[in-house]
Amino acid sequence: MIYLQLFLTFFKIGLFGFGGGYAMLSMIQFEIVEHHPWLSSTDFTNMVAVSQITPGPIGINSATYAGYLASGTVLGSVVATLAIMLPSFIIVALLALAISKVKTNPYFNGAMKMLRVVVIGLIAAAALLLINEENFGEGCRDIISWILFGATFVATKWFKVHPILAIVIAAVIGIIIY
Amino acid sequence: MTSLLSLFGSFAKIGAFTIGGGYAMIPIIERDVVDKHHWIDKEDFIDLLVIAQTAPGILAVNMAILVGNKIRGWKGALVSAFGAALPSFVIILCFAIFLTQYKDSAIFVKIFKAVRPAVVALIAVPVFNLAKTAKVTWKTCWIPALVALAIWQLNISPILMIIVGGVIGAIMAYCQMNKQKKEEAQQ
Numbered sequence: 001m002i003y004l005q006l007f008l009t010f011f012k013i014g015l016f017g018f019g020g021g022y023a024m025l026s027m028i029q030f031e032i033v034e035h036h037p038w039l040s041s042t043d044f045t046n047m048v049a050v051s052q053i054t055p056g057p058i059g060i061n062s063a064t065y066a067g068y069l070a071s072g073t074v075l076g077s078v079v080a081t082l083a084i085m086l087p088s089f090i091i092v093a094l095l096a097l098a099i100s101k102v103k104t105n106p107y108f109n110g111a112m113k114m115l116r117v118v119v120i121g122l123i124a125a126a127a128l129l130l131i132n133e134e135n136f137g138e139g140c141r142d143i144i145s146w147i148l149f150g151a152t153f154v155a156t157k158w159f160k161v162h163p164i165l166a167i168v169i170a171a172v173i174g175i176i177i178y
Numbered sequence: 179m180t181s182l183l184s185l186f187g188s189f190a191k192i193g194a195f196t197i198g199g200g201y202a203m204i205p206i207i208e209r210d211v212v213d214k215h216h217w218i219d220k221e222d223f224i225d226l227l228v229i230a231q232t233a234p235g236i237l238a239v240n241m242a243i244l245v246g247n248k249i250r251g252w253k254g255a256l257v258s259a260f261g262a263a264l265p266s267f268v269i270i271l272c273f274a275i276f277l278t279q280y281k282d283s284a285i286f287v288k289i290f291k292a293v294r295p296a297v298v299a300l301i302a303v304p305v306f307n308l309a310k311t312a313k314v315t316w317k318t319c320w321i322p323a324l325v326a327l328a329i330w331q332l333n334i335s336p337i338l339m340i341i342v343g344g345v346i347g348a349i350m351a352y353c354q355m356n357k358q359k360k361e362e363a364q365q
Contacts, residue, residue, distance in 0.1 A: 016337045017234045018344075020201070022304050024236070026329070027336045034333065045294040046281070050273045052300060055197045056266020059236040064267050068274040077271050085259060088235035092243050099229050110351025111344040112232075114321075116312045118343035120305055121325025127302040128330045135294040145295040152299035157307075163300050164197060167293055174292025175285065 002071045003079050010063050010083035019119030021058040026126035028062050038070035042134045053164050180249050182257045189242050189261030203238040217249050
């Protein structure tokens with residue numbers, strides 16, 4: 001039952017989605033590419049590209065996109081998107097009642113402190129899993145792909161180039177050279 | 179009283195025009211609901227932001243729920259959250275339907291072949307930026323390295339790593355408190 005699986009998977013991601021969009025992306029990648037055979041690694045990377053150049057939170061974008069690709073139906077998109085949002089309603093309501101206690105709770109603060117470090121590992125794993133033959137050619141040895149990777153890294157990290165511009169430039173280069 | 183329709187419209191507009199994910203949406207939500215419409219004041223907005231950032235899930239959705247709830251109760255929460263999500267949902271769904279049909283056409287194959295390595299770089303950059311903000315040092319960098327290796331090479335679920343990380347963080351806080359208590363008792 002694909003809809004139930006989609007619901008449970010994205011509900012879980014919404015429930016444990018600490019650490020912002022990229023950390024959730026790591027969870028989504030693991031669940032829909034590695035754990036369930038819903039998206040190929042190529043599809044997943046394409047999806048991230050589309051999410052970067054379209055409006056809205058990356059969590060919503062990827063749930064909608066993956067829901068459609070996994071089920072082939074609009075209903076799949078609806079189920080996945082609602083499922084990733086649903087835990088927020090419950091948790092935020094509970095948290096609003098107790099935020100002053102939670103904020104000063106030493107165990108909670110200890111957990112959050114550790115999670116800030118753990119999510120860095122999550123995002124690193126997401127990037128490492130994408131350095132594969134689908135994205136970097138046979139044996140991950142395609143020189144042009146590595147140049148595009150390096151140039152984008154340097155341009156967005158040190159030269160403040162906007163991610164959308166970086167993707168558009170890469171797309172134009174692709175049309176010209178391939 | 180603020181109408182549900184104007185709440186929906188406000189969040190839908192924010193959802194439709196902010197590219198770059200949740201953090202980019204926060205100042206725009208603030209400008210709209212605090213400065214422009216005066217639905218809530220600045221202090222309340224900041225209190226709500228603390229809750230939204232503490233909770234798991236999509237930050238923009240958390241914030242829409244809290245702001246909507248503050249203004250119009252649970253109906254407001256529903257309307258705001260769906261307003262924030264709907265534009266992304268519609269736009270990305272169109273892309274998904276379109277690309278499923280045309281992804282094998284020559285032009286898209288060329289585009290995505292070049293875009294994919296660039297996207298991997300866009301995911302790699304926040305690793306280094308976040309390491310800086312979280313003040314990861316040479317003494318603590320083994321933690322994210324170990325987490326990354328466990329997911330990448332041992333196929334361990336990132337959600338499991340989050341649960342384990344949270345529990346270990348809480349236990350460490352407990353141990354530290356015990357240590358402090360003992361030291362105080364000795365003095």
